Amino acid sequence: MINSLEEAGAYLAERSSQALRGYSTRDFGREEFRGARSVLVQASRAEAILEDVRRQLGPGLVAFIGTQNSLAKPKANGVEVVVGVGTSQFDILRIAASDAVNYDKGTEDLINQLQSWDESIGVDIFQAETDTVQFRLKSMPGNMLAFAQEVYEFCPDIVDQGVGSVEDLAEEIRAANAVMLWWD
Numbered sequence: 709m710i711n712s713l714e715e716a717g718a719y720l721a722e723r724s725s726q727a728l729r730g731y732s733t734r735d736f737g738r739e740e741f742r743g744a745r746s747v748l749v750q751a752s753r754a755e756a757i758l759e760d761v762r763r764q765l766g767p768g769l770v771a772f773i774g775t776q777n778s779l780a781k782p783k784a785n786g787v788e789v790v791v792g793v794g795t796s797q798f799d800i801l802r803i804a805a806s807d808a809v810n811y812d813k814g815t816e817d818l819i820n821q822l823q824s825w826d827e828s829i830g831v832d833i834f835q836a837e838t839d840t841v842q843f844r845l846k847s848m849p850g851n852m853l854a855f856a857q858e859v860y861e862f863c864p865d866i867v868d869q870g871v872g873s874v875e876d877l878a879e880e881i882r883a884a885n886a887v888m889l890w891w892d
Contacts, residue, residue, distance in 0.1 A: 709766040716761070716769050716791040717745030724749050724757050724789065732790040734805040736838050737778030743793065744803050746774060748786030757789050758834060770794035773835040773842075774804055788837075797833045798823060804836035808863070808891035818889075821862055829855075831887075840890040845881070852878045863889040 710716045721728035724747045732744035749757055754773050761771045774788035792803040798819045807814050818841060825831050830846025849855035856878035860867045869892055871877050881887055 710764045710769065711766040713745060713769065713791065713793055716765060716771070719764055720745060720747055720757075720761050720771075720789060720791050723760050724753070726786075732792065732803060733775045733778065733780070733784070733788060734838060737775040737780040737784050737788075739805075741803065741805070744790050745792070746788045746790045748784055749789055751776070751787045754787045754789055755834070761789070761791060765791070768793060768795060770797060770800050770803070772800045772804070772833065775837045776835070776840075797831075800833050800836045801841065804838070806836045806838060806841050808839065810891055811864075813891075839892070840888065842886060842888045844886045848882070848885075852882055856881060859887060859889070863891060865890055865892045 710719055717728050726747040726749055729746045731740040731742050732746040733739060734741050758771055758773055765771060769791060771791045774790040776787050778784035790803065794800065794803065801815050801819050805815060806818055808818060822831060822833065829849050831843040832846060833841065833843045835842035853874065856874050860874050860877060866889065867874060867877050871880055
């Protein structure tokens with residue numbers, strides 16, 4: 709069992725065969741956050757590495773997929789896998805500094821909504837970055853259309869600039885057993 713950020717970083721570097729960075733990124737990859745560690749990997753490997761690392765982490769540590777499309781100069785090559793200090797999965801959003809600033813929602817606003825969904829159906833947050841959060845459902849909502857409507861009201865862009873209708877969103881959530889929130 710891994711119990712420190714340093715051990716977690718070393719394990720992440722070993723399992724990914726990538727150089728460990730002494731930070732994770734925020735603001736679309738442009739800001740370094742020294743309270744976490746990360747590696748860059750091919751997108752096709754990110755989830756497998758994440759699951760491997762998560763199985764090894766002790767209490768007080770979290771792991772997630774971070775920035776996927778960096779706007780840093782020079783642009784980072786790969787998807788970020790992050791380990792950091794946290795007491796719950798909601799600290800992932802704090803590490804990533806996720807927000808929906810275009811909708812006047814800060815990090816804590818996003819966390820409050822995710823906690824509500826976690827209490828009702830269970831969520832597993834596996835990816836977070838500046839304007840995007842992805843989570844798997846631990847159980848299916850009893851009324852998928854009502855849940856999709858609630859998701860749409862919280863994150864209109866996934867319908868208005870994405871799938872096109874709440875009904876299509878409900879089908880996408882059902883098929884993927886996951887939700888991808890993003891605010892443009």
